[in-house]
Amino acid sequence: MKLFKNILGGILVISVLLPMFLFLNPFLWGMRRAPEYIASAKLEKVLQRMKDEINTHENVEIDIYNNEASVWYFRDCENKKLDSLSNFKIEISEVKRDSFVRKKIEKYAPLIKKEIDCKCYDSLVFTYKIKGSEFVSGFKMK
Known part of the structure:
Protein backbone atom coordinates (compact mmCIF):
# COMPACT_ATOMS: atom_id res chain seq x y z
CA MET A 1 0.00 0.00 0.00
CA LYS A 2 2.90 2.35 0.84
CA LEU A 3 4.48 1.62 -2.56
CA PHE A 4 1.18 2.37 -4.30
CA LYS A 5 0.93 5.77 -2.52
CA ASN A 6 4.51 6.62 -3.51
CA ILE A 7 3.87 5.73 -7.15
CA LEU A 8 0.59 7.68 -7.17
CA GLY A 9 2.32 10.69 -5.56
CA GLY A 10 5.13 10.51 -8.13
CA ILE A 11 2.64 10.40 -11.00
CA LEU A 12 0.78 13.38 -9.52
CA VAL A 13 3.98 15.41 -9.16
CA ILE A 14 5.09 14.55 -12.71
CA SER A 15 1.66 15.35 -14.14
CA VAL A 16 1.83 18.83 -12.56
CA LEU A 17 5.49 19.65 -13.15
CA LEU A 18 5.84 18.38 -16.73
CA PRO A 19 3.23 20.74 -18.26
CA MET A 20 4.67 23.61 -16.23
CA PHE A 21 8.12 22.86 -17.59
CA LEU A 22 6.92 22.56 -21.18
CA PHE A 23 4.50 25.49 -21.39
CA LEU A 24 5.80 27.93 -18.79
CA ASN A 25 9.50 27.58 -19.53
CA PRO A 26 10.94 31.13 -19.57
CA PHE A 27 14.10 29.94 -21.32
CA LEU A 28 12.03 28.84 -24.29
CA TRP A 29 10.32 32.24 -24.58
CA GLY A 30 13.61 34.01 -25.21
CA MET A 31 14.49 31.63 -28.04
CA ARG A 32 11.40 32.29 -30.11
CA ARG A 33 11.87 34.44 -33.18
CA ALA A 34 10.24 37.84 -32.89
CA PRO A 35 7.44 38.27 -35.43
CA GLU A 36 8.34 40.50 -38.32
CA TYR A 37 6.57 41.39 -41.51
CA ILE A 38 7.95 39.52 -44.52
CA ALA A 39 7.16 41.38 -47.71
CA SER A 40 6.20 39.74 -50.97
Whole structure:
Protein backbone atom coordinates (compact mmCIF):
# COMPACT_ATOMS: atom_id res chain seq x y z
CA MET A 1 0.00 0.00 0.00
CA LYS A 2 2.90 2.35 0.84
CA LEU A 3 4.48 1.62 -2.56
CA PHE A 4 1.18 2.37 -4.30
CA LYS A 5 0.93 5.77 -2.52
CA ASN A 6 4.51 6.62 -3.51
CA ILE A 7 3.87 5.73 -7.15
CA LEU A 8 0.59 7.68 -7.17
CA GLY A 9 2.32 10.69 -5.56
CA GLY A 10 5.13 10.51 -8.13
CA ILE A 11 2.64 10.40 -11.00
CA LEU A 12 0.78 13.38 -9.52
CA VAL A 13 3.98 15.41 -9.16
CA ILE A 14 5.09 14.55 -12.71
CA SER A 15 1.66 15.35 -14.14
CA VAL A 16 1.83 18.83 -12.56
CA LEU A 17 5.49 19.65 -13.15
CA LEU A 18 5.84 18.38 -16.73
CA PRO A 19 3.23 20.74 -18.26
CA MET A 20 4.67 23.61 -16.23
CA PHE A 21 8.12 22.86 -17.59
CA LEU A 22 6.92 22.56 -21.18
CA PHE A 23 4.50 25.49 -21.39
CA LEU A 24 5.80 27.93 -18.79
CA ASN A 25 9.50 27.58 -19.53
CA PRO A 26 10.94 31.13 -19.57
CA PHE A 27 14.10 29.94 -21.32
CA LEU A 28 12.03 28.84 -24.29
CA TRP A 29 10.32 32.24 -24.58
CA GLY A 30 13.61 34.01 -25.21
CA MET A 31 14.49 31.63 -28.04
CA ARG A 32 11.40 32.29 -30.11
CA ARG A 33 11.87 34.44 -33.18
CA ALA A 34 10.24 37.84 -32.89
CA PRO A 35 7.44 38.27 -35.43
CA GLU A 36 8.34 40.50 -38.32
CA TYR A 37 6.57 41.39 -41.51
CA ILE A 38 7.95 39.52 -44.52
CA ALA A 39 7.16 41.38 -47.71
CA SER A 40 6.20 39.74 -50.97
CA ALA A 41 8.65 39.77 -53.87
CA LYS A 42 6.53 42.33 -55.76
CA LEU A 43 6.42 44.69 -52.79
CA GLU A 44 10.18 44.32 -52.33
CA LYS A 45 10.70 45.30 -55.98
CA VAL A 46 8.52 48.41 -55.66
CA LEU A 47 10.27 49.47 -52.46
CA GLN A 48 13.67 48.86 -54.05
CA ARG A 49 12.73 51.01 -57.06
CA MET A 50 11.57 53.76 -54.69
CA LYS A 51 14.79 53.51 -52.70
CA ASP A 52 16.91 53.60 -55.87
CA GLU A 53 15.11 56.73 -57.13
CA ILE A 54 15.54 58.51 -53.80
CA ASN A 55 19.16 57.39 -53.57
CA THR A 56 20.01 59.20 -56.80
CA HIS A 57 19.93 62.42 -54.73
CA GLU A 58 20.35 61.26 -51.11
CA ASN A 59 21.35 58.13 -49.25
CA VAL A 60 18.38 56.59 -47.39
CA GLU A 61 17.26 53.24 -46.03
CA ILE A 62 13.66 51.99 -46.19
CA ASP A 63 12.39 49.69 -43.42
CA ILE A 64 9.06 47.83 -43.25
CA TYR A 65 9.87 45.14 -40.70
CA ASN A 66 8.08 46.64 -37.69
CA ASN A 67 4.54 46.00 -38.97
CA GLU A 68 1.89 43.82 -37.35
CA ALA A 69 2.96 40.33 -38.33
CA SER A 70 1.42 37.83 -35.97
CA VAL A 71 -0.44 34.86 -37.34
CA TRP A 72 -3.35 35.69 -35.03
CA TYR A 73 -3.69 39.20 -36.49
CA PHE A 74 -3.93 37.87 -40.06
CA ARG A 75 -6.25 35.04 -39.02
CA ASP A 76 -8.58 37.45 -37.21
CA CYS A 77 -8.47 39.77 -40.22
CA GLU A 78 -9.46 36.97 -42.60
CA ASN A 79 -12.32 35.98 -40.29
CA LYS A 80 -13.35 39.65 -39.90
CA LYS A 81 -13.00 39.59 -36.11
CA LEU A 82 -10.72 42.62 -35.71
CA ASP A 83 -12.06 45.71 -33.97
CA SER A 84 -9.75 47.98 -35.93
CA LEU A 85 -7.09 47.52 -38.58
CA SER A 86 -3.53 48.65 -37.98
CA ASN A 87 -1.46 50.90 -40.23
CA PHE A 88 1.19 49.60 -42.62
CA LYS A 89 4.30 51.54 -41.61
CA ILE A 90 7.22 52.36 -43.89
CA GLU A 91 10.16 54.06 -42.22
CA ILE A 92 12.64 56.08 -44.26
CA SER A 93 15.93 57.03 -42.64
CA GLU A 94 16.88 60.68 -42.16
CA VAL A 95 16.49 62.78 -45.31
CA LYS A 96 17.80 66.20 -46.29
CA ARG A 97 15.21 67.45 -48.80
CA ASP A 98 11.59 67.11 -47.77
CA SER A 99 9.93 68.11 -51.06
CA PHE A 100 11.87 65.55 -53.13
CA VAL A 101 11.00 62.70 -50.76
CA ARG A 102 7.33 63.76 -50.61
CA LYS A 103 7.09 63.62 -54.41
CA LYS A 104 8.53 60.11 -54.42
CA ILE A 105 6.18 59.02 -51.63
CA GLU A 106 3.17 60.37 -53.55
CA LYS A 107 4.40 58.62 -56.70
CA TYR A 108 4.96 55.23 -55.06
CA ALA A 109 2.10 55.15 -52.52
CA PRO A 110 -0.50 53.80 -55.03
CA LEU A 111 1.96 51.16 -56.26
CA ILE A 112 2.74 50.04 -52.72
CA LYS A 113 -0.97 49.88 -51.84
CA LYS A 114 -1.55 47.65 -54.86
CA GLU A 115 1.34 45.31 -54.00
CA ILE A 116 0.50 44.70 -50.33
CA ASP A 117 -0.78 41.14 -50.40
CA CYS A 118 -2.97 41.28 -47.32
CA LYS A 119 -5.86 43.73 -47.12
CA CYS A 120 -5.57 43.76 -43.33
CA TYR A 121 -4.19 47.28 -43.06
CA ASP A 122 -6.17 50.48 -42.66
CA SER A 123 -3.71 52.95 -44.10
CA LEU A 124 -0.21 53.36 -45.45
CA VAL A 125 2.02 55.51 -43.20
CA PHE A 126 5.44 56.85 -44.23
CA THR A 127 7.67 58.25 -41.48
CA TYR A 128 10.95 60.04 -42.00
CA LYS A 129 13.16 62.47 -40.11
CA ILE A 130 14.55 65.81 -41.17
CA LYS A 131 17.13 67.34 -38.83
CA GLY A 132 15.76 65.43 -35.83
CA SER A 133 12.08 66.24 -36.47
CA GLU A 134 9.85 63.35 -37.47
CA PHE A 135 7.38 63.77 -40.34
CA VAL A 136 4.50 61.45 -41.17
CA SER A 137 2.67 61.05 -44.47
CA GLY A 138 -0.46 58.91 -44.46
CA PHE A 139 -2.64 57.42 -47.20
CA LYS A 140 -5.92 55.55 -46.70
CA MET A 141 -5.94 52.03 -48.14
CA LYS A 142 -9.63 51.78 -48.98
